[in-house]
Amino acid sequence: MRFSTALLFVSALLPFAAATYPTGQSNCGNDQFKWGNDCLPKGGPPQSTTTKPPNGSDCPPTNYYWGSKQGCCVPKNPPPTTNYPEPQCRKNWTWYPALRKCLPTPTPPSPPPSTPSKYNGNNGNNGNNGNNHYKKRTHKSRSTLCPTGLDACPIKGLAANDYECLDTYTELESCGGCTSVGKGQDCTSIEGAWNVGCEQARCVVYTCAAGFQLGLDRKTCISL
Template sequence: MSLIARMGAMLLVLFIAVPIVSSTSIGSKNCTKKEFWSKDNDDCLPIGGPLTPPPPPPKGKACPPSTHYWGKKQGCCVPLNPSPEQGPPPQCRGAWVWKSTVRSCVPVPTPPKPSPPKPSNHHHNGHDNNGHGGYRQKRSALLKSRSAPLCPTGLDACPISGAKGGDYECLDTATELESCGGCTSLGSGQNCTAIPGAWNVGCEEGYCTVYTCAGGFKRSKDGKSCIQL
């Protein structure tokens, strides 16, 4: 083959290859150094989230607390950092579950409540079987209820932050993600979902454990945090 023929063949290969390369890299090369390309959102997103506070999600939706925020432009939850390769779905709060079709957390469906039992035909006249009045039994039962613990054995009564009237919830702080090892509303324990860079976490025997870190982070040796690369 002559030199001219060889050069012509090389130019033909370059002419064909250039558009192929540019078409497969559309999007990722358009991101700045402070952004990353999100395949799920098909957009460049700011690393670590936006500079201004994002808007809250609409009613009936929520975002994973430590890894996502609500993107008004995208209309869904968008990640703060790149998603881990072949990682599990984002982790939502306790009573919420990630729904990939709407890319946000939605409430876990609650099963229907059973029908209340029908009233008995037996009428109680306020006396016990011996004909004595039942006031003493009712009063002792009332006193017993007042002295009883707020929560069943094994659960801690944790005040609900921002609630009025002393409302509380009974939590198993040995496994509760947002009050691991103690009630965070009382200043004890740890909120495992607030660990920076964590993608999936757990609460094991009152201690937070990181299972997966987001892209740009690696799991610490003790498995309790994520270290930024």
């Protein structure tokens, strides 16, 4: 009786496993691969036919897109065959395997502001000096677009004066320069890449999707 119960439990899990992980056998076409119960196009569908994830959700930019039918992020290429890392979300986003999508990374609550001392120490002179220092800091922040070490990159599709401050030495989508103005490189656009990084303003490929081999320069994935 216990053996029969165990068999029923295992058989109940099989549909869940098949729907969650890619299967080895496939009845898909040559230009497709099996992912769960679906046949997905190798390389992903044309960008013009894809839809954006719902508000508050995102997909890993390197090798995923939003699958409207599946209601989650699906890969453009089959994953590496063994020990492949989790999908790589954008900065300040975290991958949730159960939901198969990226969600905003929770931020810890800010500590309450400290109460300033009422004692000025020198008949109010320190308060005046503090005001002068504040004015200098305000003037400095207005004279520069971004803090030191960050580049002001225009945001495509928005007004000319809209920009974001990026560290182009580590930013995946603007590695080595602002790609919105034709500089640097978008590491997430490397064909066949599964996980990538931006190290010292240069794209580096860590893992390639199945069907691709890591190039000797660690900057490309070569189709097999």
